[in-house]
Structure formats: C-alpha cells, structure tokens
Amino acid sequence: xxxxxxxxxxxxxxxxxxxxxxxxxxxxxxxxxxxxxxxxxxxxxxxxxxxxxxxxxxxxxxxxxxxxxxxxxxxxxxxxxxxxxxxxxxxxxxxxxxxxxxxxxxxxxxxxxxxxxxxxxxxxxxxxxxxxxxxxxxxxxxxxxxxxxxxxxxxxxxxxxxxxxxxxxxxxxxxxxxxxxxxxxxxxxxxxxxxxxxxxxxxxxxxxxxxxxxxxxxxxxxxxxxxxxxxxxxxxxxxxxxxxxxxxx
Numbered sequence: 001x002x003x004x005x006x007x008x009x010x011x012x013x014x015x016x017x018x019x020x021x022x023x024x025x026x027x028x029x030x031x032x033x034x035x036x037x038x039x040x041x042x043x044x045x046x047x048x049x050x051x052x053x054x055x056x057x058x059x060x061x062x063x064x065x066x067x068x069x070x071x072x073x074x075x076x077x078x079x080x081x082x083x084x085x086x087x088x089x090x091x092x093x094x095x096x097x098x099x100x101x102x103x104x105x106x107x108x109x110x111x112x113x114x115x116x117x118x119x120x121x122x123x124x125x126x127x128x129x130x131x132x133x134x135x136x137x138x139x140x141x142x143x144x145x146x147x148x149x150x151x152x153x154x155x156x157x158x159x160x161x162x163x164x165x166x167x168x169x170x171x172x173x174x175x176x177x178x179x180x181x182x183x184x185x186x187x188x189x190x191x192x193x194x195x196x197x198x199x200x201x202x203x204x205x206x207x208x209x210x211x212x213x214x215x216x217x218x219x220x221x222x223x224x225x226x227x228x229x230x231x232x233x234x235x236x237x238x239x240x241x242x243x244x245x246x247x248x249x
Contacts, residue, residue, distance in 0.1 A: 007060060009106070009127075010090035012082050014062070018075040021094065022122070023061045031056075053131035053249065058104060060094070060125045072119045083125075092127060099136050104129035131249055138246030145239050147232045150224060154248045157223040159195040161243040168236025172222035173229040178215040185236065190214075194221040195245070 004020035006013055014020065031054045064079075066072035083106040092104040104127035138158065142150055152158055164170055167181035167188060182188045182201070190210050192199045199210040216222075224244055233240060 005095045007092065007094040007125075009083065009092050009104070010086050014079070017079040017082070018064050018066055018071075019062055019079050019125075020064075021060045021062045021125075056129050056131050057107065058092075058102065058127045058129045060127075061122070062125050063122045064120060066119045069119060072121070076121070089130060092129065097133070100133045101136065102127075102129045102133060132247035133249060135246040135248070138244050141241050141243045143239065143241050144231050144233060147230075149228050149230050150242060150244065151228050152224045152226050152244065152246060154246050155226050156247055156249070157225055158245050158247060159193075159221070159223055160245055162192040162194065162222075163241040164190045164192060164237060165239040166237040169232075169234030170237050170240060171230065171232035171234070172242075173225055175216065175220065175222040177222065179237070180213040180215070181236075182210075182213065186238070192221070194223065197221050 004015060005022075006015040006020055008014070064072065064075055066075055086106060089103040089105055092102045093100070107126045107128040135154070137153075141163075160172075162170070162172075164177075164179055165187070167179050167185035170177045170179065177192070179190055188201065190199055190201055190213060192214065199214045200207045201210045202208075224242075231240065231242070
C-alpha cells in the first residue's frame, strides 16, 4: 500500500481531500531584521539588530488524483475553500517534520487545472508563515512545586506561558516577577503570557485581566535562554507551571 506525505492546516489533513505533497518545503531560513547605518568618515556600515525575524514563505509541491472529473472538482473545491476561509495564522504541520509545527496563513491562489483525463493535477501550495519552527516538545508543561531549573534545548530565547499559584516573587533565569496578592493570595492562580506580555485570572467562566498584579524588574517579561535556566519560587509562591514554547528556525 502506498504511503503519501501530507500536511495538516488548522486540523484539516490534506489527504482527507485527496491532496498529497510530493516534496518537503525548502529548508530556507527567515531573514533577520537588521538596520544598517553608515557614518561619514567611517568605512563600512554599523549593523543594529532589531531582535526579530521576518515572515517566511513556505511552498509545498503537491498533487491530486481522483476517480472522476466530478470527484476531482469536488476535492479541489473543498480543499480550496478550507484554505481560503482561514483568515488568521493557523497551525501547520507536515509528515516530514512530525516534531515541529508552524503558524501560517494560506497565501497564494490555487492553480490546479486538471491534466490527462481531467482527474489529476500538480500544483504548489504556498503559506505565509511566522519565522519560528515551534517544537512539539515545547508544548509540554513542566510543573515546579519547589525551586529548580529548566533547560532550553535550542539556541533561541523562548517566551513561555506561566501559570503561577500564590503571590510573591518568581525568578526565571535572570528576571524576576513580583505578583501582587488578590482577595485569596495563597490560592490565586495567575496566567502570565511572556509572549503577549499579558496576565489574567480565570474567575467563573470569565477571564479577568491581572496585568496590574504583575511587576517585572527591568520592564521585560522572563525568557528562557539557551541552556539551563534557574526557576526560583519565592515566599508565597507554591507552584509554577511552565509551558516553554521552544522554537528554532
């Protein structure tokens, strides 16, 4: 039995629509944003790193086989509408890289004119993706009921999701957060997203902002740098759950 490679976009596997990929997306790297400044009387240019990467275009060569012309039209139509109806970044995975995923948006129109008996076609599928290749392992939460350490296996700073029980200080790597006490300080659970720099608490069925509970030394939220990062639970913090969000390019 033939085994075909595929991709899954926002939970929709391409093989379910008769679409298979014939080759892996290229291993090209995203462009790093660097400002080049020239100074009169000085040779060369000064490079000022902006601390970010640009989006990257990911292209999958693909094909479709169908049992009849009408079946071909149905498969391509379903596929095209699923891709085009997603207006924001969605999770994108493929069978070539099962341990990674991207966040992408469908970019290009689908040029899939049938060939032969009108039941097959080859075409490119193009996504506009954020630069990161997120590691599936970075979605596994790590729980600390006491101080310890967490190791970043990549070369890039990760911006984790923290779930903190209690009120007090939490140190992650070289950065310290001070979490204020609410009405129930010993049992309060505060979610802190270090990527979006937002904090909230789940109250009933709602999500209440707790940004005013958070004080962060140096005005920056913690990151997990390459290698070992110390996790220190200060007085009043009984637990922290860290979803690290490892990534590479």
